[in-house]
Amino acid sequence: MNEERLLKVLKGPHVSEKATLLGDAANQHVFRVATDATRDEVRAAVEKLFEVKVASVRVLNQKGKSKRMGRFQGRRNHWRKAYVTLEPGYDIELAGNE
Amino acid sequence: MQVSVESLSSLERRMTVQVPAERVQDEVDRRLQSLTKRVRIDGFRPGKVPFKVVKKRYGDGVYQEVVSELLQTSYHEALTQEKIVPAGAPEIEPRSMEAGQALEYVATFEVFPEVEPADMNGVAIQRPQVEVSDADVDRVIESLRRQRREWDDVERPAADGDQVVLDFEGTIDGEPFDGNKGEDMAIELGAGRMIPGFEEQLTGVQPGEEKSIQVTFPEDYPAGNLAGREAVFSIRVKHVREGRLPEVDEDFARAFGIEEGGVEKLRQEVRGNMEREMTQAVKARVKDQVMDALLERNPIEVPESLVKEEINRLKEQARGRYGAPQEGEDADEGYRDEARRRVILGLVIREIVRRQEIQVEPERVQAELESMASSYQDPQQVISYYRSNKQAMETLEAMVLEQQVVDWVLEQCQVNDEPTSFDALMNPSPENESS
Numbered sequence: 001m002n003e004e005r006l007l008k009v010l011k012g013p014h015v016s017e018k019a020t021l022l023g024d025a026a027n028q029h030v031f032r033v034a035t036d037a038t039r040d041e042v043r044a045a046v047e048k049l050f051e052v053k054v055a056s057v058r059v060l061n062q063k064g065k066s067k068r069m070g071r072f073q074g075r076r077n078h079w080r081k082a083y084v085t086l087e088p089g090y091d092i093e094l095a096g097n098e
Numbered sequence: 099m100q101v102s103v104e105s106l107s108s109l110e111r112r113m114t115v116q117v118p119a120e121r122v123q124d125e126v127d128r129r130l131q132s133l134t135k136r137v138r139i140d141g142f143r144p145g146k147v148p149f150k151v152v153k154k155r156y157g158d159g160v161y162q163e164v165v166s167e168l169l170q171t172s173y174h175e176a177l178t179q180e181k182i183v184p185a186g187a188p189e190i191e192p193r194s195m196e197a198g199q200a201l202e203y204v205a206t207f208e209v210f211p212e213v214e215p216a217d218m219n220g221v222a223i224q225r226p227q228v229e230v231s232d233a234d235v236d237r238v239i240e241s242l243r244r245q246r247r248e249w250d251d252v253e254r255p256a257a258d259g260d261q262v263v264l265d266f267e268g269t270i271d272g273e274p275f276d277g278n279k280g281e282d283m284a285i286e287l288g289a290g291r292m293i294p295g296f297e298e299q300l301t302g303v304q305p306g307e308e309k310s311i312q313v314t315f316p317e318d319y320p321a322g323n324l325a326g327r328e329a330v331f332s333i334r335v336k337h338v339r340e341g342r343l344p345e346v347d348e349d350f351a352r353a354f355g356i357e358e359g360g361v362e363k364l365r366q367e368v369r370g371n372m373e374r375e376m377t378q379a380v381k382a383r384v385k386d387q388v389m390d391a392l393l394e395r396n397p398i399e400v401p402e403s404l405v406k407e408e409i410n411r412l413k414e415q416a417r418g419r420y421g422a423p424q425e426g427e428d429a430d431e432g433y434r435d436e437a438r439r440r441v442i443l444g445l446v447i448r449e450i451v452r453r454q455e456i457q458v459e460p461e462r463v464q465a466e467l468e469s470m471a472s473s474y475q476d477p478q479q480v481i482s483y484y485r486s487n488k489q490a491m492e493t494l495e496a497m498v499l500e501q502q503v504v505d506w507v508l509e510q511c512q513v514n515d516e517p518t519s520f521d522a523l524m525n526p527s528p529e530n531e532s533s
Contacts, residue, residue, distance in 0.1 A: 015141040020148050
């Protein structure tokens with residue numbers, strides 16, 4: 001897998017109550033990833049960027065919320081979420097803005 | 099909390115304070131806890147933000163805040179613990195401020211010196227003793243007459259003491275300058291109010307005469323661009339007037355607001371005023387001597403920070419009075435002696451008040467207030483102003499207290515009555531100052 005592609009796979013951390021809970025309880029970290037990313041790509045990207053060992057990756061598609069602006073019905077972009085479970089002994093510390 | 103104090107000099111102290119890490123940490127955690135109830139962070143419902151997340155985001159800021167507050171409170175605690183009263187603000191230098199470590203800092207400050215008011219036995223104070231004589235009253239009446247002088251036109255060359263009314267226009271090297279013109283200026287010859295040479299050259303002018311005179315502005319003339327320049331004024335004399343002193347009669351008295359009683363009443367009034375001034379001058383003179391004596395007998399070392407504070411206060415006052423501030427170290431040095439004097443006297447007087455348990459006597463305040471008010475048009479109004487204004491009252495009370503201290507000191511020293519003339523008292527020249 002080429003490096004350029006891997007840098008584009010992870011869009012950012014997904015911060016929520018559930019995500020923090022999982023991070024503490026199960027060593028799982030949640031990311032927003034490119035819509036066309038595969039599990040293998042996410043695994044490779046996380047291992048490369050955070051220098052950790054990944055145990056497993058689960059991905060799912062989220063529909064963008066539909067939003068109304070006055071008369072116009074609009075839709076936010078669909079996106080893809082990845083739950084990344086790390087091998088025991090590894091952790092990801094995101095700087096500052098978790 | 100661990101505190102250790104060392105003396106750097108007789109007045110300077112260095113205090114090292116150590117606040118245990120737990121105390122800092124407890125305080126930080128307590129604040130973060132209360133923060134979790136309030137903060138809103140994206141992705142979390144309000145109030146449901148995990149402590150860990152809040153700590154990560156706000157921990158450093160809260161830590162800084164707690165440290166700076168702890169510096170304050172622990173400094174005061176340390177002072178009470180060690181029973182030290184500092185004079186002026188401390189200089190605080192942190193030793194370690196790492197999170198999770200004990201907070202340690204060094205505060206350097208000065209303390210009030212121990213004041214032992216010196217024995218004033220054997221100090222001689224000269225108290226001027228003055229009678230307002232008839233001749234003194236006459237002199238004042240004479241100067242009142244001079245103020246009320248009336249001017250009559252005369253047709254003769256102007257002489258010393260005459261008033262000359264003229265128009266003038268001045269030039270320097272043929273060019274006009276700011277304020278070079280004047281119309282109907284009344285100049286009194288020999289009064290010395292104009293630039294030197296101007297009045298002299300007017301001596302002998304006739305009404306209607308035109309003349310040009312040449313003067314040199316003095317080197318220290320306030321308008322800098324004119325100082326030291328030579329100017330030519332062309333003048334046109336309109337009138338020459340001779341002064342006439344008014345008769346001392348009832349009209350004269352009326353001019354000074356005496357409706358009834360005429361000259362006799364005026365003299366009484368003048369005498370009353372003079373006596374009031376005299377009493378005040380005598381008091382001031384005695385007080386000055388007492389203060390000087392206190393200063394001389396109590397050569398105490400004073401904290402530098404107090405002197406600096408006092409210098410600033412003096413500068414502030416000077417600024418209020420003269421407008422133009424003098425800046426820089428040199429200006430400060432100019433105030434140093436006066437500031438030192440004030441600080442020492444303040445400390446000594448405070449100590450005397452404390453030891454002798456001198457308290458403000460309400461009767462004296464009342465008396466002082468009445469005597470002060472009596473020189474105003476409406477004494478009652480002045481009194482009620484003071485009664486209703488707490489700050490003014492405090493100033494007055496401080497004044498009375500000071501007076502009481504002076505009285506107390508006077509009891510200790512030897513007071514010599516010294517006959518003095520009214521003039522010598524009111525206008526002390528350097529020679530009779532020392533007597």
